[in-house]
Amino acid sequence: MSKSGYDMLLELVQKRRSIRRFKSDPIDDHIIEKIIEVARWAPSGFATQPWEFIVIKEKEHRQAIVDFTASYWDYCLDMEKARPEWQGKTWQLKGMTNEPGDYSEAPVYIILFGDPRALDALPMGVQCDKHRKQLIYQSSLANAFLHMQLAAATFGLGAQWYSAVQTPYSSCLIKDYLGIPPEFDIYDMMVLGYPAIKPTKKFLRKFSEIVHWGIDNKGKFRTDQETRDFVKRARAWVTGMHAKKTQS
Ligand SMILES: Cc1cc2nc3c(=O)[nH]c(=O)nc-3n(C[C@H](O)[C@H](O)[C@H](O)COP(=O)(O)O)c2cc1C
Incomplete structure (x- = not known):
């Protein structure tokens, strides 16, 4: 029996995982174009499509970007001194995230940035509401x-x-x-490449915990203590090595 559209979609979203170590194998330009083509079809608030994409393949330019972000990790770690004690240990960035050097093997970076001038197309009611205007801008870029x-x-x-x-x-x-x-605003950068690691099991909240039907919801959301326990578990997951090396 052929798979339903829903099954294919669920499989795809389950397959998509953050990868932080890459092989250096190149990626064909037509694949890069296809990836950005899908982004072009993303929904945007009032069809503003406030996005632009820059594809960077050259090693020296990729390295320059990594160098520009390098100091971030020092002050990021430093700021962890301010973390409340109940949350446990400070972040251990090693192995989990983008310390300088992690991405040196990835052959392609795509920078997605926003052009705020496109927001002039928003209704005046939104333009006069800074917070909502910003939300629509960010959400549109997030969709892409x-x-x-x-x-x-x-x-x-x-x-x-x-x-x-x-x-x-x-x-x-x-x-x-x-x-x-x-x-213009840099929204984020996508590091792209063939994975050199396998992601481990995903850390997910339970369906029954997050879905609420109807209006009788009093007392059905997480307590403060449950939320604190979740915060600790989430931090433990994300600071651990949630990826395994693959055989190359
Ligand atoms: C808006 C956003 C920003 C993120 N920024 C970073 C980042 O700077 N560095 C990083 O290592 N992961 C980043 N991530 C990836 C998340 O850590 C990751 O999506 C999350 O841990 C769930 O894992 P998964 O993507 O494998 O499902 C970001 C994710 C989102 C949605």
Whole structure:
């Protein structure tokens, strides 16, 4: 029996996982184009489509971007000193995230950035509401980014958010390096390549815990204590080595 559209979609979203170690094998340009084509079809608030994409393949340019984000990890770790005690140990970035050098093998980076001038197409009611305007802008860019992640998974590629590019220091220097006008916003960067690791089991909240039907919801959401326990478990998962090396 052939798979239903739903089965295929569920399989795809289960297949898409964050990958943080890559093989250096190149990716054909037509695959990169197909990934961005899927992003082009993403829904955006009032059809503003405020997105632009820059594809970076050259090693020296990829390295420059990693260098611009390198100091982020130092101050990120430093800021962990401010973490409340009940949450346990500070982050251990090693092995879980994008410390400098992690991505050196990935052959392609795609930077997704937003052009806020497109937001002039929003209704005046939204333009006069800064918070909502920002939400629509960010959500539209997030949709495009997730579309790319899903498209990458269909080709057996691994992909990753590299949010360090958003910090004022990194984005300022990256925009200058890539000729992106300063008034544009770097949304995020997708690191793309064939996976050199297998992700471990995903950490997921239970369906019955998060879905609430109807209006009788008083007392049915997590207590403060349950939420705190969740925070501890989430941190333990994300700071652990939630990926295994594959045989190359
Ligand atoms: C908006 C957003 C930003 C993220 N930024 C980073 C990042 O900077 N570095 C990183 O290692 N992972 C980043 N991630 C990946 C998440 O850590 C990851 O999606 C989460 O742990 C769930 O794992 P999965 O993607 O394998 O399902 C980001 C994810 C999202 C949605």
